[in-house]
Structure formats: C-alpha cells, structure tokens
Amino acid sequence: MFAIARSELIQMFRNRLVLVTSFIMPVAVSAFFIYRHEAFATIGSLGYIAAIVMFTVGAFGLYTTAVTTLASRRQNLFLKRLRSTAADDRSILGGLLLPVTVLSVVQITAILTVFGAVSGKPGSIALLAPAAVAIVAMMVGLALATAGLTNSPEHAQVTTLPVSLGVIAVASWVGISGTEELTLLKRLLPGGAATEMVVDAWNGSASVILLAPTLAWVVVAVALAARLFRWEPRR
Amino acid sequence: MSTPVIEVEKLNLKYGDFHAVKDLSFEVRPGELYALLGTNGAGKTSALETIEGHREPTSGTVRVFGHSPRDRKAVRPRMGIMLQESGFSPDLTVGESVRLIGQLTGRTDDVGRVLDVVGLTRKAGTLVSQLSGGEKRRLDFATAVYGTPELIFLDEPTTGLDIQSRDALWESVDRLRENGSTIVLTTHYLEEAQQRADRIGLMHQGVFRRQGTVGDLTRALPSHIRFAFPDGPALPLPSSADGNTVVIETFELQKDLHLLLGWAQDNGVELRDLSAGPTSLDDVFRSIEA
Structure with missing residues (x-):
C-alpha cells in the first residue's frame, strides 16, 4: 500500500493541474473566509466558517481529486496494471487514496489552526476532530462510488458536481439557518449533521450523537461503491 | 510426468x-x-x-x-x-x-x-x-x-x-x-x-x-509445390493454377517433388520460380476460417 501511496504522491506533485485544484483552490477559498471572518460570523457564526473550511477541502480538494485520480488511473489501465501484481484490491485503493486523504487532513488542521489563532480557540477540539474524520471518511466513500460512474478525468468535472455542490449547499444552509426548523431533514442530508456538530463544537460543545448520520452516509457510500466501482474501462 | x-x-x-x-x-x-x-x-x-x-x-x-x-x-x-x-x-x-x-x-x-x-x-x-x-x-x-x-x-x-x-x-x-x-x-x-x-x-x-x-x-494440411507455368508436355501430377503459377498439393512432398524433378529433367523443362515446403501456420489459419 505504501509503495503505491508513494508513487501516487510523486504523480500528484508532477501534475500541476491536480495540485492546483486539490491543494491551492481550497486554501484560497478558506483564506478568503478567514480574512472576512467577522462578516461571515454575523451571517452564521465562527463555527459556520469552520464547517465551510472542512467541506471546501473535503469536496473540492479530497472528493474531486479522488474521483479524478481513480477515473484517470482506470482509463490508462494503471488500475489493471496494479491488479496484475500480488497487491490486493484494498491495498491498491488504500494506496491510491492515502496521499490525497492525508493531504486533506493536514490542510484542514492547518487552516483551522490559523483560523483559531485569528478568531480565538474553538470550544471543543475533542469533538471537532471526530467530526472532521467523519466528514473525510464520508467524502472518500462518496468518491469511490462516484468514480464508478465516471468514465474519464474530463467526465469527472461533470460527475463530481452534484455531490460537491450539494454538500457545500447543505453545509451553508445548516450553518447559516441552524437546525431549529426542519431538524430531521437537515440532519439526515449528507453533511447536515456533521455541519451542526462542527458549528456547535467550535462555538462551545456538541452532541456525539450527531456523528451517527454521517457514519451512516459512510456506510451508504461504501455500499454504493461496492456495487458501482469498476476496475477496467468499459469496452 | x-x-x-x-x-x-x-x-x-x-x-x-x-x-x-x-x-x-x-x-x-x-x-x-x-x-x-x-x-x-x-x-x-x-x-x-x-x-x-x-x-x-x-x-x-x-x-x-x-x-x-x-x-x-x-x-x-x-x-x-x-x-x-x-x-x-x-x-x-x-x-x-x-x-x-x-x-x-x-x-x-x-x-x-x-x-x-x-x-x-x-x-x-x-x-x-x-x-x-x-x-x-x-x-x-x-x-x-x-x-x-x-x-x-x-x-x-x-x-x-x-x-x-x-x-x-x-x-x-x-x-x-x-x-x-x-x-x-x-x-x-x-x-x-x-x-x-x-x-x-x-x-x-x-x-x-x-x-x-x-x-x-x-501436417494436417497438404504441403505445396509451386512454379511458373511451363511450356511442354502434360504435368505428371494433378495440379491447380493460381494465375500463372502451378500449385501442386501433396501429403508426400519428398516423393512427389522427386517425381516432378525427374519429369522436368527427362523432358528438358525448366521450372522457374520453383518453391516447395510444408504448410505454414498461415495456411492452417486460413483453413479454420474457411
């Protein structure tokens, strides 16, 4: 797995387009939110900014890059090549997704550290961390499922839009309007409960139960991926 | 084994x-x-x-x-x-x-x-x-x-x-x-x-x-002897024509080739572009598609 991850990291840094979309773009968006945090805090709260940072990195950095990478490795038969070796499927997928996942976790941590330094410490880091992990796991699962429906890296520009825009929309809606109305719907939407948990944890303290819907989405995404994921291009 | x-x-x-x-x-x-x-x-x-x-x-x-x-x-x-x-x-x-x-x-x-x-x-x-x-x-x-x-x-x-x-x-x-x-x-x-x-x-x-x-x-298919159509008496073996080339199919290449060369020698016939050989895999391929 680590041999594949290492080669994946090399490829990521050689391919500037991937580096820009997966690394620079989410940082730029997050920097803007932190720079104007007082304005955004009046719309929602400081916790809302933390949630938007997590979902921007998760949707545009992690999710989109993972789908594009998997589609590209399948299209040029690199997946088939890896499966011609003794490596099993889990370690192949693990190796391919490990670098982008670690990079996203590092990004989220770094951006939120800067945000905390600028706007004041979050209420509960112990609750923010599991929320962030759940979001990352959900986005990886959704990426595996979406990759099954994506024929090429170009096609990924279209196929990733519903999920990436969808979770950002949910995070904004829940982050700005709260969950006092339409509570159940907001919590069951992908990213809804996670947003509520991040907002609450940043602003003070949150309920651990809010992890459940996000973890349920991880299970749904992995089940979908098991049905949809393909290793070789369609002929 | x-x-x-x-x-x-x-x-x-x-x-x-x-x-x-x-x-x-x-x-x-x-x-x-x-x-x-x-x-x-x-x-x-x-x-x-x-x-x-x-x-x-x-x-x-x-x-x-x-x-x-x-x-x-x-x-x-x-x-x-x-x-x-x-x-x-x-x-x-x-x-x-x-x-x-x-x-x-x-x-x-x-x-x-x-x-x-x-x-x-x-x-x-x-x-x-x-x-x-x-x-x-x-x-x-x-x-x-x-x-x-x-x-x-x-x-x-x-x-x-x-x-x-x-x-x-x-x-x-x-x-x-x-x-x-x-x-x-x-x-x-x-x-x-x-x-x-x-x-x-x-x-x-x-x-x-x-x-x-x-x-x-x-070996399942016959070998071939080929040469340019000669002037002279009738050939000693059954043959077919492929353009100007005579084609003889045989499962006994050595025997039939000996017969043919003897016939050419006796009649003073020159067999131009003479070739003889076993069937190639190409021919085996053509035969399965036929």
Whole structure:
C-alpha cells in the first residue's frame, strides 16, 4: 500500500493541474473566509466558517481529486496494471487514496489552526476532530462510488458536481439557518449533521450523537461503491 | 510426468448473451512455450485474462500452480504478466514504474539489471509519457520478467517493436527458458509461434479448433509445390493454377517433388520460380476460417 501511496504522491506533485485544484483552490477559498471572518460570523457564526473550511477541502480538494485520480488511473489501465501484481484490491485503493486523504487532513488542521489563532480557540477540539474524520471518511466513500460512474478525468468535472455542490449547499444552509426548523431533514442530508456538530463544537460543545448520520452516509457510500466501482474501462 | 503449471478445464466465459469462450480445456507443462493463437475476436484475450486472474470464469476451473489465479498472494509472486495494452502512469519515470510494479509482484530484483535486459537503461529517468510505442512494450516486458518468475504471460509482446528490439526480446525469452521459465504467448506474428512454440492452441469463435505441436497442426494440411507455368508436355501430377503459377498439393512432398524433378529433367523443362515446403501456420489459419 505504501509503495503505491508513494508513487501516487510523486504523480500528484508532477501534475500541476491536480495540485492546483486539490491543494491551492481550497486554501484560497478558506483564506478568503478567514480574512472576512467577522462578516461571515454575523451571517452564521465562527463555527459556520469552520464547517465551510472542512467541506471546501473535503469536496473540492479530497472528493474531486479522488474521483479524478481513480477515473484517470482506470482509463490508462494503471488500475489493471496494479491488479496484475500480488497487491490486493484494498491495498491498491488504500494506496491510491492515502496521499490525497492525508493531504486533506493536514490542510484542514492547518487552516483551522490559523483560523483559531485569528478568531480565538474553538470550544471543543475533542469533538471537532471526530467530526472532521467523519466528514473525510464520508467524502472518500462518496468518491469511490462516484468514480464508478465516471468514465474519464474530463467526465469527472461533470460527475463530481452534484455531490460537491450539494454538500457545500447543505453545509451553508445548516450553518447559516441552524437546525431549529426542519431538524430531521437537515440532519439526515449528507453533511447536515456533521455541519451542526462542527458549528456547535467550535462555538462551545456538541452532541456525539450527531456523528451517527454521517457514519451512516459512510456506510451508504461504501455500499454504493461496492456495487458501482469498476476496475477496467468499459469496452 | 511433472504436474502442469496451468490446468484449464471446461472454461466458459460469457458477457451477457455473448459466449466468448466455450468449453476450453488444456494444460501447460513446466518449461513449455505454449502459444494461444486465434483469429480476431476468437476469445484468446478473454481466455488469457481468465488464466491470469483478471476475470472470473462463468463456469469451469482454472488452476495455476495448483491455486486459483484469483488468489493473487499465492500465484502472482510466481508469475509475470505482460499486458496487451500498456497501463503505465504517464507521470512516472521508467525507473519508478519498474520499481513500483516490480516491488508489488513480491519478487526481488535489481531495477538497473531489468532495464538493461530490455535496453532501457538510458531511459531510466524519462517519463513514461515521453516513450515511443515500442519503448512502452519493452517497459511492459521489463515488469513481466522482473525477478525472473517461473511463469510469464506475453500478450502480443512484439507488436510495435522494430526488428532489432524483437530479436532482443526473443533472446531474453530464450534465456528465461534456459532458466526453466514457462511461457504463455499470444501473437499475431504466426512465424514467431511457428519458430518458438512447443505447442499451439488455435482458437476460433471461442473454441479450440486445433491443438498440438507445430508439426501436428501443419501436417494436417497438404504441403505445396509451386512454379511458373511451363511450356511442354502434360504435368505428371494433378495440379491447380493460381494465375500463372502451378500449385501442386501433396501429403508426400519428398516423393512427389522427386517425381516432378525427374519429369522436368527427362523432358528438358525448366521450372522457374520453383518453391516447395510444408504448410505454414498461415495456411492452417486460413483453413479454420474457411
């Protein structure tokens, strides 16, 4: 797995387009939110900014890059090549997704550290961390499922839009309007409960139960991926 | 007799309604070079990919070294696979690609040695995206022979190679065979199979139409004697015409050729453009499509 991850990291840094979309773009968006945090805090709260940072990195950095990478490795038969070796499927997928996942976790941590330094410490880091992990796991699962429906890296520009825009929309809606109305719907939407948990944890303290819907989405995404994921291009 | 390296029994492979491989049974013995040949769409790549472990059979069994080929941990360290299509990442160098894939096979070898075998030493630092088609085939061959496996699959290994590279590749294969490696080959260059295969399985529309040594296959069809249409008395043997060329088909080449040459000598007839020889695999191929 680590041999594949290492080669994946090399490829990521050689391919500037991937580096820009997966690394620079989410940082730029997050920097803007932190720079104007007082304005955004009046719309929602400081916790809302933390949630938007997590979902921007998760949707545009992690999710989109993972789908594009998997589609590209399948299209040029690199997946088939890896499966011609003794490596099993889990370690192949693990190796391919490990670098982008670690990079996203590092990004989220770094951006939120800067945000905390600028706007004041979050209420509960112990609750923010599991929320962030759940979001990352959900986005990886959704990426595996979406990759099954994506024929090429170009096609990924279209196929990733519903999920990436969808979770950002949910995070904004829940982050700005709260969950006092339409509570159940907001919590069951992908990213809804996670947003509520991040907002609450940043602003003070949150309920651990809010992890459940996000973890349920991880299970749904992995089940979908098991049905949809393909290793070789369609002929 | 030693246990077979590959055992295929009543293998069937279906894609939806399309029956790609039907009731295929054969064995490959240790040290053999077995050529799986066939017309386009005959099912040989489907069969080969099932034996390699890339596909699951619809029915029937495939055993490689006594294991299911889907059991990668058990079989892959002992076998090298040269795929029909490249499958390398364009953003990795030649050296990085060999190191990665080689390491994942579970075998050990020296990347420099392997690159030297395929003549890519000077390209070690070149990105795969900058290689020519022939160089990519050689890179593919390099990953297949990394660690000198006991069994090597070569799926159209010489397609796109120039004649020097082709000779070099076959020389490497000869050396691997001296070390006892078993080779399974598919190729469109029938001459290669005719010269090198110990046994041949000839597929057409998903089934074996012929199987055996080159001799077994070619002896089933008559040999040919050809020469330009001569002036003079009637020929001593039944013949047919192919344009201005006389064609004599025979299962007794030596006897009939002797008769013909004697007849030409006695009658003072010159047989211009004379050629005589056993049937080639090409003819065997044409006969199964007919």
